[in-house]
Amino acid sequence: MDLKLKIWRQPSAHADGKFVDYQVTKISKDASFLEMLDILNEELVNKGEDPVAFDHDCREGICGMCSLFINGRPHGPDNAVTTCQLHMRKFKDGETVTIEPWRAKPFPVLKDLMVDRSAFDEIIQAGGFVSIATGGVPDANSIPIRKQNADLAMDAAACIGCGACVAACKNASAMLFVSAKVSQLALLPQGKVEAKERVQKMVAKMDELGFGNCTNTYACEAECPKEISVTNIARMNREFLVAKLS
Amino acid sequence: MSISYSSVTKKIWMSLMGFFLMTFLIVHLSINLLLVISPTTDLFNEASHFMGTNPFIQAFQWILFAGFIVHIIIGVVLQIENWMARPKGYRVKAGSEDSFFSKYMIHTGVIIFIFLIIHFVNFFLVAKGVIGEIPETMVDGKPMDDMGSVVIALFQLPYYMVGYLVALLILGFHLDHGFQSAFQSLGLNHPTYTPFIKGFGHFFAVIIAAAFMIIPLFIYFSK
Numbered sequence: 064m065d066l067k068l069k070i071w072r073q074p075s076a077h078a079d080g081k082f083v084d085y086q087v088t089k090i091s092k093d094a095s096f097l098e099m100l101d102i103l104n105e106e107l108v109n110k111g112e113d114p115v116a117f118d119h120d121c122r123e124g125i126c127g128m129c130s131l132f133i134n135g136r137p138h139g140p141d142n143a144v145t146t147c148q149l150h151m152r153k154f155k156d157g158e159t160v161t162i163e164p165w166r167a168k169p170f171p172v173l174k175d176l177m178v179d180r181s182a183f184d185e186i187i188q189a190g191g192f193v194s195i196a197t198g199g200v201p202d203a204n205s206i207p208i209r210k211q212n213a214d215l216a217m218d219a220a221a222c223i224g225c226g227a228c229v230a231a232c233k234n235a236s237a238m239l240f241v242s243a244k245v246s247q248l249a250l251l252p253q254g255k256v257e258a259k260e261r262v263q264k265m266v267a268k269m270d271e272l273g274f275g276n277c278t279n280t281y282a283c284e285a286e287c288p289k290e291i292s293v294t295n296i297a298r299m300n301r302e303f304l305v306a307k308l309s
Numbered sequence: 310m311s312i313s314y315s316s317v318t319k320k321i322w323m324s325l326m327g328f329f330l331m332t333f334l335i336v337h338l339s340i341n342l343l344l345v346i347s348p349t350t351d352l353f354n355e356a357s358h359f360m361g362t363n364p365f366i367q368a369f370q371w372i373l374f375a376g377f378i379v380h381i382i383i384g385v386v387l388q389i390e391n392w393m394a395r396p397k398g399y400r401v402k403a404g405s406e407d408s409f410f411s412k413y414m415i416h417t418g419v420i421i422f423i424f425l426i427i428h429f430v431n432f433f434l435v436a437k438g439v440i441g442e443i444p445e446t447m448v449d450g451k452p453m454d455d456m457g458s459v460v461i462a463l464f465q466l467p468y469y470m471v472g473y474l475v476a477l478l479i480l481g482f483h484l485d486h487g488f489q490s491a492f493q494s495l496g497l498n499h500p501t502y503t504p505f506i507k508g509f510g511h512f513f514a515v516i517i518a519a520a521f522m523i524i525p526l527f528i529y530f531s532k
Binding site (some may be wrong): 082132281282307 | 319387396399402405407412414486489503
């Protein structure tokens with residue numbers, strides 16, 4: 064298949080960027096989106112041009128490195144997949160594909176389609192961990208955990224921190240990410256001990272970094288490649304309220 | 310002031326004030342509907358008289374004003390912060406959302422605010438005797454301000470009636486998102502009850518807007 068690409072090109076963090084048109088031809092419909100970009104980059108390198116910079120690592124949908132805002136959707140037109148797992152069969156032959164970087168004040172563009180997502184690391188550093196002494200590895204099932212809570216914690220822990228929630232949100236809010244990280248710990252006994260401090264510190268850091276507020280539009284949930292639920296946001300609001308009032 | 314509050318705290322205040330203002334709407338609507346269910350304006354005038362003279366209501370109206378002010382100020386602050394969070398937008402705009410009117414809360418909010426000022430000048434300040442003259446009437450032998458005639462006179466102006474209908478439609482849009490959103494902001498989410506709350510939120514928005522809209526239509530076409 065042949066495609067017309069409109070790609071955001073920006074030489075460096077402080078340089079001005081612009082959209083540049085490219086043409087790719089004879090792309091297999093079974094190629095992944097990143098493979099299509101690899102083919103484009105190979106052509107650019109052969110022509111002596113600067114290849115398009117984009118983040119990627121595992122290409123198995125689990126590392127959270129790939130991003131890309133494709134035709135108005137984070138991770139492109141498929142649901143519940145990352146860009147690396149997106150296949151070209153989701154596009155029509157001859158289609159124009161617009162590729163933009165994540166747009167948010169706390170995610171500055173480094174080059175082309177690469178953004179700096181270390182703001183997420185800072186939020187985790189603010190409290191997304193367990194620091195109490197939990198002892199050695201306990202016997203299996205020696206700590207009773209409700210099955211429901213174990214499942215919910217596991218679902219929240221599926222968040223790969225890619226930032227699609229921020230990219231999709233009209234306010235560039237990080238509430239889905241932060242609430243998933245708050246939830247995965249708050250639901251389990253070892254995490255409960257520091258739950259009150261954790262939620263307050265992580266929310267404070269999120270605000271300080273300049274992420275927007277949550278309007279409960281739920282675009283984050285719709286676009287999350289790991290289908291993290293907005294019920295986590297409600298849980299975080301609840302945790303926060305309880306922490307403030309007790 | 311508000312800058313020192315966290316985003317979650319601001320949203321909690323937003324939802325608490327939202328709920329508070331929704332209860333006000335229900336009370337306001339109940340009184341307005343007296344103009345439709347009663348053949349004369351006596352019942353409405355009596356209710357207006359009670360609201361205008363009861364000391365508890367008089368004290369409570371200041372809490373109501375505070376509720377409006379908190380809801381408006383925090384709403385504006387949240388919106389400005391939200392705009393600042395994405396200095397450069399996308400070329401192809403994102404279209405995914407679950408609650409359509411959530412995207413237009415500031416727009417619907419500003420229109421409701423303008424409506425509120427007009428409403429305040431046309432009714433509240435008139436009722437308080439600050440602006441204009443109110444005719445007197447006798448209800449059960451007691452002299453009272455004839456607020457009913459003030460309402461009827463205004464709703465007989467076509468442009469006023471249409472403007473009122475548009476404002477109330479916009480209020481319905483605002484409530485459509487606001488109702489369920491307030492629950493989510495307070496952390497009230499439950500696998501069984503949340504779908505009901507979302508459904509009821511749409512119903513509530515339609516009922517409140519429609520019931521308020523019936524009144525000017527009824528007056529315009531019947532009086």
